[in-house]
Amino acid sequence: MSLHRLEEFATLCAGSADLLENWASEQVRYPAGAKIRKQGDPATCVYFLAEGWVGSSMSLADGRRQFMKIHLPGDVLGSPSMSLSAAAETLEAFTEVSIAHVPHRVLGQLIDKSPRFAATFLLSVQKERVALMYEKAILGQGSAMERMAWFLLDLHARLRAADMADEDGFDSPLKQEQIADLLGMTPVHASRTLTRLQREGLIERRRGRITFCDVAALRALCPCTVPPFVTEPDWLPKGSA
Amino acid sequence: MSLHRLEEFATLCAGSADLLENWASEQVRYPAGAKIRKQGDPATCVYFLAEGWVGSSMSLADGRRQFMKIHLPGDVLGSPSMSLSAAAETLEAFTEVSIAHVPHRVLGQLIDKSPRFAATFLLSVQKERVALMYEKAILGQGSAMERMAWFLLDLHARLRAADMADEDGFDSPLKQEQIADLLGMTPVHASRTLTRLQREGLIERRRGRITFCDVAALRALCPCTVPPFVTEPDWLPKGSA
DNA sequence: CGCGTCTTTGAGTCGCTTCAATGTCTGTGG
DNA sequence: CCACAGACATTGAAGCGACTCAAAGACGCG
Numbered sequence: 001m002s003l004h005r006l007e008e009f010a011t012l013c014a015g016s017a018d019l020l021e022n023w024a025s026e027q028v029r030y031p032a033g034a035k036i037r038k039q040g041d042p043a044t045c046v047y048f049l050a051e052g053w054v055g056s057s058m059s060l061a062d063g064r065r066q067f068m069k070i071h072l073p074g075d076v077l078g079s080p081s082m083s084l085s086a087a088a089e090t091l092e093a094f095t096e097v098s099i100a101h102v103p104h105r106v107l108g109q110l111i112d113k114s115p116r117f118a119a120t121f122l123l124s125v126q127k128e129r130v131a132l133m134y135e136k137a138i139l140g141q142g143s144a145m146e147r148m149a150w151f152l153l154d155l156h157a158r159l160r161a162a163d164m165a166d167e168d169g170f171d172s173p174l175k176q177e178q179i180a181d182l183l184g185m186t187p188v189h190a191s192r193t194l195t196r197l198q199r200e201g202l203i204e205r206r207r208g209r210i211t212f213c214d215v216a217a218l219r220a221l222c223p224c225t226v227p228p229f230v231t232e233p234d235w236l237p238k239g240s241a
Numbered sequence: 242m243s244l245h246r247l248e249e250f251a252t253l254c255a256g257s258a259d260l261l262e263n264w265a266s267e268q269v270r271y272p273a274g275a276k277i278r279k280q281g282d283p284a285t286c287v288y289f290l291a292e293g294w295v296g297s298s299m300s301l302a303d304g305r306r307q308f309m310k311i312h313l314p315g316d317v318l319g320s321p322s323m324s325l326s327a328a329a330e331t332l333e334a335f336t337e338v339s340i341a342h343v344p345h346r347v348l349g350q351l352i353d354k355s356p357r358f359a360a361t362f363l364l365s366v367q368k369e370r371v372a373l374m375y376e377k378a379i380l381g382q383g384s385a386m387e388r389m390a391w392f393l394l395d396l397h398a399r400l401r402a403a404d405m406a407d408e409d410g411f412d413s414p415l416k417q418e419q420i421a422d423l424l425g426m427t428p429v430h431a432s433r434t435l436t437r438l439q440r441e442g443l444i445e446r447r448r449g450r451i452t453f454c455d456v457a458a459l460r461a462l463c464p465c466t467v468p469p470f471v472t473e474p475d476w477l478p479k480g481s482a
Numbered sequence: 483c484g485c486g487t488c489t490t491t492g493a494g495t496c497g498c499t500t501c502a503a504t505g506t507c508t509g510t511g512g
Numbered sequence: 513c514c515a516c517a518g519a520c521a522t523t524g525a526a527g528c529g530a531c532t533c534a535a536a537g538a539c540g541c542g
Contacts, residue, residue, distance in 0.1 A: 009324070040468075058378045060464035066378035080374060083250070083367035086468045088374060108476030111360050118359035119352050125366050126324040132373040133321060133329060137299045137307035139380040140425030144498075176521065184381030186499055191521055207507090223301035227281075227327045235349030385530070417489065430530055432489055448539090 003100070004048045005074035009123040010232045013239030016110050016117040023106060024048045027098045032173070036077075036091040036099060043081035045103040049073055052097030053173055056089040057181065067182035069131070070094075070155060070174070072162045079125065082107075095173045115237035127229055134226055139184050142223055147183040148193045149221035152203065152210060169204075169211035244341070245289045246315035250364040251473045254480030257351050257358040264347060265289045268339045273414070277318075277332040277340060284322035286344040290314055293338030294414055297330040298422065308423035309373070311335075311396060311415070313403045320366065323348075336414045356478035368470055375467055380425050383464055388424040389434045390462035393444070393451060410445075410452035 003024035006012065012020070027050050030036055036047065039059060054071040056078070068089055071077055081087040082104055111118040138150050155172070159165035180190040197203045202218050204211040212218060244265035247253065253261070268291050271277055277288065280300060295312040297319070309330055312318050322328040323345055352359040379391050396413070400406035421431040438444045443459050445452040453459060 058374060058465070060378060060382055062464065064382040064464065066381045068374055068377065080367050080370045082474070083364045083371060083470055084468050085471050088371050088468060103476075104474065105476040108360065108474075108478060111363070112356040112478035115353040115356065115359060118356060118363070119349065122352070122359070122363050122366065123324045125363065125370065126321050129321045129366065129370045129373060130324060130329050132370060132377060133299060133309050136309065136373060136377050136380060137301060139377060140307045140422075141301055141305040175519095181381075187520090188500080188522085189498055192498090192523085195522070223303060223305065224299070227325050227329060229324055230326050233323070233345065233349075235345040237349060237353035416487095427531060428489085429491090429532080433491085433530090436490070 003050055003074070004076060006076065006117075006120055006124055009127075009230065010116070010120050010236055011239075012120060013114060013116055016114040019106070019110060020102075023102045024050065024100045027051075027100050030093045030097050030099065032093055032095050032097075034093045034097075036093060036097075037087055037089075039087055039090045041087045043078065043084055043087040043104075045101045046079045046082065046107065047077040047091065048100040048102060049075045049077055050098040050100060053094035054097055054099075055092050055094055055178060055182075057092065058089050065181045066184065067178060069128075070158075070182065072158055072164065074162055076124065094178070114239070116239045119236050123230070123233075130226070134224060137224065144183070144185050144189055144193045145196070146221055146223050147185070148179075148190070148197060149202075149218045150223075151179065151183055152197075152212075153215075153218055153222060156210075156212070169209060171207075171209045173208060244291055244315070245317060247317065247358075247361055247365055250368075250471065251357070251361050251477055252480075253361060254355055254357055257355040260347070260351060261343075264343045265291065265341045268292075268341045271334045271338050271340065273334055273336050273338075275334045275338075277334060277338075278328055278330075280328055280331045282328045284319065284325055284328040284345075286342045287320045287323065287348065288318040288332065289341040289343060290316045290318055291339040291341060294335040295338055295340075296333050296335055296419060296423075298333065299330055306422045307425065308419060310369075311399075311423065313399055313405065315403055317365065335419070355480070357480045360477050364471070364474075371467070375465060378465065385424070385426050385430055385434045386437070387462055387464050388426070389420075389431070389438065390443075390459045391464075392420065392424055393453075394456075394459055394463060397451075397453070410450060412448075412450045414449060 004020060006020065036054065049071050051073055054077060055067050056069050056071060057065050057067045059065045077091055078087065078089065081089065138147055142150065156165055156170055159170045164170070176190045177187040180187040183190065194205065198205060202214045204213055244262060247261065277295065290312050292314055295318060296308050297310050297312060298306050298308045300306045318332055319328065319330065322330065379388055383391065397406055397411055400411045405411070417431045418428040421428040424431065435446065439446060443455045445454055
């Protein structure tokens with residue numbers, strides 16, 4: 001399996017794939033709780049997450065915090081801030097993590113050399129944008145139960161894709177406060193919501209593990225489903241570099 | 242002024258700029274209320290909005306609706322769905338509009354021919370992604386007053402950039418129901434919130450016009466400000482095609 | 483003028499928050 | 513091995529912000 005998730009839309013040509021692997025192989029480790037990059041820091045590179053869990057968040061002026069995404073191995077982190085003079089999001093390790101730093105300069109070279117890389121990277125960014133759109137819709141329209149059900153199913157699907165969970169549940173290092181800041185509710189209410197899901201027989205909890213007891217009911221709680229992504233769209237530039 | 246807003250990060254090389262202008266010049270008109278594209282439709286092109294106001298929205302299974310963005314002339318619409326097999330968002334004309342259809346194929350050609358176009362388009366997508374991140378934070382963390390203040394100031398800034406508003410206010414065709422669906426609240430509460438802003442002397446309303454009476458107070462209500470965007474980052478491929 | 487659409491206002495309810503106390507788990511040192 | 517501390521989770525009670533339902537008011541248009 002690749003160290004990054006840039007080939008989910010299309011296979012890259014050998015040249016760019018090799019260059020990426022090369023950069024991705026040089027990893028830095030951070031302990032749990034470390035801030036990899038803070039909101040407001042100069043943004044000079046993006047990050048390939050190789051191991052561990054990372055959360056990206058934005059803080060408001062008065063300290064309220066909104067997590068944007070829980071990142072899993074293979075994710076490219078921090079790329080929205082390439083368009084900014086200073087980083088918009090804080091990247092924080094939830095577990096011990098292993099991360100490769102890829103300077104914007106390298107991305108620029110890859111785009112310059114390989115149109116196919118450029119298009120593939122663009123698609124993966126659009127995919128993240130679509131994910132944000134769904135999350136915006138759910139924060140704007142959904143109740144606490146709906147948000148929690150969405151979160152559990154979405155995280156589970158992504159963990160499955162990363163081979164980090166079995167079919168009926170997953171282990172997670174997330175504290176309820178972090179889940180709350182992801183879903184736009186208070187920690188107290190996150191606890192109540194999870195407790196209620198458990199009391200109603202949809203999930204079980206032990207230690208950090210969540211087990212799904214009634215996936216159908218959870219899905220029924222989710223107000224929307226994401227349509228399938230394209231692979232190899234016909235307009236994609238063919239590989240050459 | 243250009244028919245699109247792809248050159249806010251960097252000037253394009255003559256070849257791609259010309260090709261774009263050419264496509265952008267062939268416009269279709271839609272009456273107010275028309276659906277330009279519906280959620281679930283096949284996604285085969287993106288849209289350059291030349292004239293008028295458009296809203297992009299996602300609907301949940303039970304009919305609740307979340308507007309993603311109010312689009313103004315110069316905006317590129319519908320590009321998130323390039324990554325999907327079916328469109329994720331509905332595009333709806335708020336006024337009579339004039340729109341150019343640009344097939345994905347053309348974008349593919351441009352990316353293939355001009356790395357500089359590819360990088361510039363990527364940056365503009367990242368910019369939209371950052372905007373979504375802020376909106377997610379505000380929906381997740383902000384009160385109704387904060388959301389409304391953010392909306393008014395953000396829309397005003399964007400109207401100013403498009404030369405569609407003067408310094409102290411703007412005209413808008415938006416109904417309160419649409420504002421409500423953008424900010425994740427009910428129309429009734431949108432009305433109360435606007436009325437309260439007016440009673441407290443921050444804004445005035447007459448017809449569709451909003452006038453700012455106390456911009457400082459409005460800004461103070463906003464929980465966050467977007468950092469400046471980059472222009473011509475040094476890693477951007479130089480023009481050639 | 484009269485009609486339809488949009489907005490405002492009021493009263494009651496519900497969901498989530500707040501504050502504070504209690505409970506649980508884990509690791510640590512006596 | 514047990515006692516204790518600290519961090520996290522749970523629970524209860526009270527309050528508030530936003531929602532719902534419903535009616536009345538304003539506006540635009542024929």
